[in-house]
Amino acid sequence: MKKALKIAGIGFGILVLLLIATAAWIQFTPMPTYEVKPPTVQLPVDSASLAKGRKVVELACTHCHLGEDGKMSGRLFSQATDPFGEMWTANITQHPTKGIGRYTDGELAYLLRTGINRDGRVVGPMMCHPNMSDEDLASIIAYLRSDSGIMQPSEATHPAPAYLSSFMVKALIKFGVFKPLPYDGKPISAPPATDQIAYGRYLATEFYECYGCHSASFETNNPMEPEKSPGFFAGGNPVPDEEFNTCISRNITPSKEHGIGSWTEEQFLSAVKGGIRPDGSMLQHQMPRFAVLDDEEVRAIWAYLQTVPPSENNPLRVEAK
């Protein structure tokens, strides 16, 4: 009996030592960094590409990066009470040291593919477009480098994200739960606009990322294979605005009861471009106004959404909880 107790005691002691060692490793060793492998980027100079870049930046970057000075100087993105703690989005104006002036085009492209910043730290995947065509990605970078007013240098600086000193988050990063998106550097192209359904899929899952807000949750989305995101296009994701007021996204699968299965294409067009529902009510501002989209783009997204399996999820039931 005594011997058994002794062995148990030693076992317990070893376990405690192991736990202390692991905790010390998590807390005191530096965050893992990743090698930055910038691809070669050919920036377009034609006005059509710049206009395209502007569309993505205005619809996919400004809601997070637009600061109080009206430039892309960054804003408070998550509050101290959030699981990740206080975090600011970065100053991505052209400032040479405080903004993206310090990035090369290749480093920006690598960040937008993988979420790895130029120091090798994982900051994504909020800004990642892993399957966007090389051409469209280059048009984003061209716009970031353009003479657009929102990109002009801002002096704004922000506190380092709280998660860098959070034990929990450090553990998740060190155990590889949060990791960068894979990128093998192979050329990526977009389907032609003439292939309407494939083009609509590209716009809805990659270019304008409709699926990101319209699937179950930002945390469970699968940027590499969007169709594998839980609740794909079935809504229910609480989408916050700048003041952290949330609005639950809607089911936009072809379900007749809970989705947009009984809508017409024209009704879809006015909802997406003008924010007006078929019953005349206005969509809340957490749904961006896609007024700058060409009708052809919205029609392609519509055609594609008809091919998404209908989901009987009622997102508003979640809201009523």
Ligand code: HEC
């Ligand atoms: C959902 C919010 C969100 C969206 C959308 C977003 N970002 Fe960010 N971005 C962030 C946050 C938060 C950080 C800072 C993360 C950190 O420091 O850990 C950041 C950091 C950055 C950085 C700086 C990385 C560094 O540390 O040097 C760049 C560059 C950037 N974003 C570019 C973009 C571009 C371009 C887009 C649009 C294609 C975009 N982001 C869309 C939230 C967002």
Ligand code: HEC
């Ligand atoms: C930033 C998050 C976000 C993005 C990106 C987004 N949506 Fe939405 N969308 C919402 C939210 C939130 C609502 C619910 C608004 C409300 O209830 O007033 C909504 C509502 C809608 C509705 C109305 C559905 C209904 O039943 O009333 C349609 C249609 C729609 N979105 C289509 C799209 C399309 C198409 C795209 C991509 C081009 C897109 N959304 C991108 C957040 C988003």
